[in-house]
Amino acid sequence: MSDGNARPLPAVDYLKIPEDGEPYLEGSKCGACGAVYLGSRQVCSRCAARDQMESIRLADTGTLYTYAIVHRSFPGVDVPFVSAVVDLDGGGTVKGNLMDIEPDPDKIQFGMPVQVVFRDALGRKDKEGNSYLSYFFVPRG
Amino acid sequence: MSSDVYVVGVDMIKFGRFPERSVPDLGAEAALMALDDAGLTIKDMQALYCGNLYQANAMVGQRILQQIGQTGIPVVNCANACATGATAFREAWMAVKAEVYDVVLAVGVEQMGKGLLGGGGGGSGIPKEGLLGGGTMPTVFAEAGMEHARKYGTTFEQFAKVSVKNHHHSTLNPKAMYQIETPLPEVMNAEMISYPNTKLMCSVNVDGSAAAVLCSERKVRELGLMKRAVKVRASVLTSDPWQERDLVMPDVNTCTRMAAQEAYERAGVGPEDIDLVELHDCFATAEILHYENLRLCGEGEAGRFIDEGQPALGGKTPVNVSGGLLSKGHPLGATGIANIYEVATHLRGEAGKRQVKDARIGLTHVIGLGSACGIHILEKSG
Numbered sequence: 388m389s390d391g392n393a394r395p396l397p398a399v400d401y402l403k404i405p406e407d408g409e410p411y412l413e414g415s416k417c418g419a420c421g422a423v424y425l426g427s428r429q430v431c432s433r434c435a436a437r438d439q440m441e442s443i444r445l446a447d448t449g450t451l452y453t454y455a456i457v458h459r460s461f462p463g464v465d466v467p468f469v470s471a472v473v474d475l476d477g478g479g480t481v482k483g484n485l486m487d488i489e490p491d492p493d494k495i496q497f498g499m500p501v502q503v504v505f506r507d508a509l510g511r512k513d514k515e516g517n518s519y520l521s522y523f524f525v526p527r528g
Numbered sequence: 529m530s531s532d533v534y535v536v537g538v539d540m541i542k543f544g545r546f547p548e549r550s551v552p553d554l555g556a557e558a559a560l561m562a563l564d565d566a567g568l569t570i571k572d573m574q575a576l577y578c579g580n581l582y583q584a585n586a587m588v589g590q591r592i593l594q595q596i597g598q599t600g601i602p603v604v605n606c607a608n609a610c611a612t613g614a615t616a617f618r619e620a621w622m623a624v625k626a627e628v629y630d631v632v633l634a635v636g637v638e639q640m641g642k643g644l645l646g647g648g649g650g651g652s653g654i655p656k657e658g659l660l661g662g663g664t665m666p667t668v669f670a671e672a673g674m675e676h677a678r679k680y681g682t683t684f685e686q687f688a689k690v691s692v693k694n695h696h697h698s699t700l701n702p703k704a705m706y707q708i709e710t711p712l713p714e715v716m717n718a719e720m721i722s723y724p725n726t727k728l729m730c731s732v733n734v735d736g737s738a739a740a741v742l743c744s745e746r747k748v749r750e751l752g753l754m755k756r757a758v759k760v761r762a763s764v765l766t767s768d769p770w771q772e773r774d775l776v777m778p779d780v781n782t783c784t785r786m787a788a789q790e791a792y793e794r795a796g797v798g799p800e801d802i803d804l805v806e807l808h809d810c811f812a813t814a815e816i817l818h819y820e821n822l823r824l825c826g827e828g829e830a831g832r833f834i835d836e837g838q839p840a841l842g843g844k845t846p847v848n849v850s851g852g853l854l855s856k857g858h859p860l861g862a863t864g865i866a867n868i869y870e871v872a873t874h875l876r877g878e879a880g881k882r883q884v885k886d887a888r889i890g891l892t893h894v895i896g897l898g899s900a901c902g903i904h905i906l907e908k909s910g
Contacts, residue, residue: 398656424775452678453675455674457664457670457721457722458720459719461644470662470667471661472661472776474773480773481776482777484660484661492724497674508654509658511655513654519653
């Protein structure tokens with residue numbers, strides 16, 4: 388499994404890496420009320436409908452809803468970083484690091500358009516030495 | 529119509545760091561203090577409701593009785609994140625309200641380590657903190673504060689003023705962990721943890737315990753304890769209803785708004801009738817949100833509310849005159865009962881230098897992230 392040529396594993400289960408094609412975030416949408424969730428689920432927690440969930444491909448664009456600039460974290464975590472909550476175009480909200488921007492409140496605008504990008508998981512590997520692919524946000528436009 | 533429920537004894541230990549002591553030992557101390565405050569003994573208690581989070585699987589309530597008297601009464605151990613103490617108190621209240629028991633004891637106790645809470649994530653694979661954004665408590669509440677900034681233009685300085693106020697209040701509270709003034713520049717220039725929360729805008733992890741004796745109206749009269757008794761006008765617990773972003777961004781607002789609405793209705797009072805509030809200032813940003821959630825001010829007015837000093841002692845609605853979680857400290861399982869102690873002490877007119885003048889009605893509020901909201905409205909009697 389530690390073969391250097393092995394395909395990276397997804398950092399979270401809602402990140403899908405197709406055999407052919409680009410990685411994407413997977414969500415699910417309730418056929419009864421339209422609520423959108425990250426990943427898959429059985430029951431809608433908004434309307435409690437069962438067996439109405441449909442798997443969808445979430446957009447790779449969105450806008451910054453809110454954020455924090457993290458200066459102190461656990462040992463080994465690189466700081467500062469911008470923890471961003473992003474509303475994806477077409478539905479779904481996801482949290483991740485906002486990259487390629489100065490971690491300065493004067494440089495970060497609420498509502499700014501962002502692009503979802505897929506990159507190596509900051510060099511983090513599991514016990515078996517596997518590499519991982521994660522998702523990040525970068526400013527768009 | 530069931531009878532009213534009263535608090536006849538309530539107390540808390542001075543919060544601090546007691547690594548050499550055990551959780552049951554800390555809980556037993558507050559339990560005995562509350563019993564002494566009521567003039568009753570453990571032999572008078574018909575049930576014990578114990579709130580503790582970090583040893584939730586370890587029968588803390590029974591271990592407290594092993595220290596203060598094993599009378600064989602039923603014990604319920606509660607865990608509900610930072611709403612744990614309020615949940616234990618509410619379980620006790622419900623048992624008396626339902627007329628199952630006449631006199632019961634509620635204890636909240638916690639022993640904390642230092643450092644950041646939350647984050648880390650679980651599961652297999654690789655660590656997620658700092659990879660998928662941040663999940664520590666200061667970060668979660670920074671994001672919630674920035675949501676308010678987005679809507680209403682609330683500033684870093686306004687958030688920081690909450691800490692200035694609560695640290696000032698704590699200088700008047702001998703049971704607070706800290707009694708230190710922190711002027712605005714000191715708060716704003718303290719180490720940044722998660723913008724906009726600096727270190728002085730984060731609650732203090734401390735060890736602590738608090739306890740209350742709850743009693744039916746009939747029993748209060750029989751025991752002749754009405755003079756210092758405090759009536760529970762409302763006890764409400766909610767969880768977080770579905771919100772668009774809440775699986776990514778824990779929602780502390782909606783559950784608080786629902787609980788406040790129900791508590792005001794049940795008590796038959798409005799926010800204008802509340803003389804003091806102990807609310808869940810786990811971070812300075814959180815307190816700003818709850819001014820509006822509890823309707824102490826209008827929507828979008830929280831920044832002005834703090835600018836004008838309205839939540840300060842002597843202001844329109846004093847908030848966290850104990851020093852709050854920011855300076856009194858936040859021993860998770862004890863916090864919800866320590867808040868009851870603070871408000872009850874004012875209603876009894878026994879709060880010394882920090883006494884809110886002529887306090888008749890007070891409100892306590894806690895949030896357990898994930899989420900649970902507990903609100904109690906208390907009224908002076910006698």
